[in-house]
Amino acid sequence: MSSRxxxxxxxxxxxGRGPLGGDAIQAIEKRLKNPTPNTIPARGQGGAKERAATFSKMASQCDCTVDLLNDVSEIPGALKTYLETNNQPMAIRVAPVADLQDIPWDEEPALVVNYGNAEETDHVGLISAWGGVAESGTIVALSGPQNPTALNFLPDTFVALLYSKKIASNYEEAWSRVRSESNxxxxxxxxxxxxxxPSRTADIEQTLLLGVHGPRRVHILLLDNEKS
Amino acid sequence: MKPTSANFYTNVDKALVDKTLQKALRKTAVGFPMLRAKAIDALPEFDTLRDDAVTLKNDVLDNLDYYLERFETKAIEQGGQVHWCSDTQEANETVLKICQAANAKTVTKGKSMIGEEMGVNEYLEEHGIEPIETDLGEYIIQLRNEPPSHIVGPAIHVPKEEVAEAFKEAHTELDAERSLEEPQELLEEARAILREKFINADVGITGANFLVAETGSSAIVTNEGNGDLTQILPRVHIVLASIEKVVPTLEDASTILRVLARSITGQDLSVYTTFSTGPRRDDDIDGPEEFHVILLDNGRSEMLGNEFRDMLRCIRCGSCLGHCPIYTTIGGHAYGWVYSGPMGKVLIPNLIGHEQSKHLPNACTMCGKCEEVCPLRIPIPTMNRVWRGKEHEAKYSSRASRIALGFWAFMAKRPKLYHLLAGFKYSILGKIGRKKGRFTSVPFASAWTEGRDLPSPQGRTFQQQWSDRGGKR
Structure with a gap:
């Protein structure tokens, strides 16, 4: 017999039984094919505006910084200011995804924009987040042809562009969207x-320190483009 | 590692006089409970979520065979490979084979209690492969050649001066005169050293907080991001998981995630929660080319059918450790193996055998705090009592304690005699102690009275007072 x-x-x-039979299997398969949420906390629920507000509040509590923007054209200026304030180099590694390529980078010639996956020497990475979760101020990123995963972890500074309309109330809402977007x-x-x-540890004398392996700082460009 | 749980009492004696350990434990006893309390206050649904988590884990255990097979089917559909391993030896051999097939020289490791259970680092080293722990705490204890002293904070017993010492000894390529006084300096050095290891590793090994039957995914949570760098950069990703880690759906994983970090570090979520499904896809830019999942049993399928089944609900949050008066007095190493604290003393005898760990059930005051704070409501004190019973039956306990217990049992079965003697005893003790109201020393219990006084009885037993009042309040 194999170990299996x-x-x-x-x-x-x-x-105290043999393999499950037809009815029991059907019941489990039903549960697996139509996943229903368990208890969902009230926090995070609400209209688009409330969700964005809760997201910002929760993300800030987790040591992220959040920049509220109204238009794509504001991104280069906002990013330049952020990098200057944090004494970071102006070279950014950008995920090769269409909405980031469409940003009018020329408006800030000081920014050096390179598309592709993160390399060891990159200090700043920018992704376009797939979504966010208001309940805990969480950024959600999905890997794919234009979305390398290493970009989320290698650079010292991690910047995520997040459209406020992509903020879900809770994890369950986000999972439903992942399912429905793929057919x-x-x-x-x-x-x-x-x-x-940002990356953190309390492994040395239970002292909280940021930036042990992943990014030392996380900055979110929260774009409310309902109007545009 | 070779367990030293059999030497529990010697281990405890050592721990009690270890001043650095005691200092660290004082911090643990205050820090973790405070963080948990604050997080729970901020989430009114916390207790309902715990109930949901208990229900879903019980469903998993009832149908464990089916969920595991379902997980396997889904993982294979997406290019993953699943390896069923009955014991740690088989799991180690499987990991080694995968590493050898990948021509691996170095292996980075995310934090994994299953890896600790297997002793996978020692095994790989013996076979010429260098394993590198990347969680900062695990890295520190790897350099010091120690087991973790806490399942979430493996190096909480190590003061920064000793971390510096370990770094200076290990990182000989750096300037010997460099300053390593501040935690930040230690962090910077570890970051730089381990960054290089991440990039050069051939295989990455992580644990798993969950396996999702619905999707065939494994999931990990970390605060450092080390688990992610471990699995993104090398060509091969191996997941070490025990069989009870499977959950039905992504929704179920989300429910448990809501109670996991809150119970220990007080975070809503750990910084990084990562769901991994199969190897990299054809058009992906990065990710591992191979995705292996080790499914380890190591005694768990037996626990499913015995008194310790509820222990399989454990999600390894570590909450019971910081809340336990014994753990926070003796630390993790006294338990003598990779697990410790309340969950450890119930789990360890199941995994390494009762005789090897026969004294562990005595690491308990039966205060019930562990069950109270357990997000999965595991009845740890009840299971501990089962181990105490087995200890007594197997005659692992001291002869004196067995004789005393036998005497007490004899009396307890004869209520009239019991009440008579008890009344006699309390009447005398009440008279002797009336003046002071307490005893500062008691024969045969000087160790107990060294730290506190024994209040003197009032002179009459409860039963006597009860009948004086006609059996009414």
Missing amino acids: EIMLAKIRNSL QDNFMPRTVNWITG
């Missing part, structure tokens, strides 16, 4: 990252 068979047999023996049975991308603040 032995382990399954031992589990069934402990449960496939296997809808998960290779990696789904939930990012809630």
